Amino acid sequence: MANIKSSQKADRQRVTRTARNVAHTTAMRTAVKKLRAALGSKNAKNLGPLLKSAVQAIDKAATKGVIKKGTASRSVSRLTVAVSGASAAK
Numbered sequence: 001m002a003n004i005k006s007s008q009k010a011d012r013q014r015v016t017r018t019a020r021n022v023a024h025t026t027a028m029r030t031a032v033k034k035l036r037a038a039l040g041s042k043n044a045k046n047l048g049p050l051l052k053s054a055v056q057a058i059d060k061a062a063t064k065g066v067i068k069k070g071t072a073s074r075s076v077s078r079l080t081v082a083v084s085g086a087s088a089a090k
Helices: 005-040 047-063 069-089
Strands: none
Touching: 005 047, 005 069, 047 069
16 A cells, blocks of 8 residues: 555546446447347347447547547447448348
8 A cells, every 4th residue: 555645646546547447448348249249140130229339339438548549440440341241241
């Protein structure tokens, strides 16, 4: 445990920020997993709302600095291509 008052505050801030980052990461990963599970299933219906929620979660994580903007852009692009390919294959 830190002895200096400013170090103690920095520790409290670190814990808060880590928890916030983990929450954003978890939400993003869950949304992407739901979309990929729907893509992998044989009845790929209602992919639009799942794609929208995944893109929103990815964009929010990028805005908050949890992931880099280029990583977010790449992820969104790949998911969009996968959804459009699944829609075209119907």
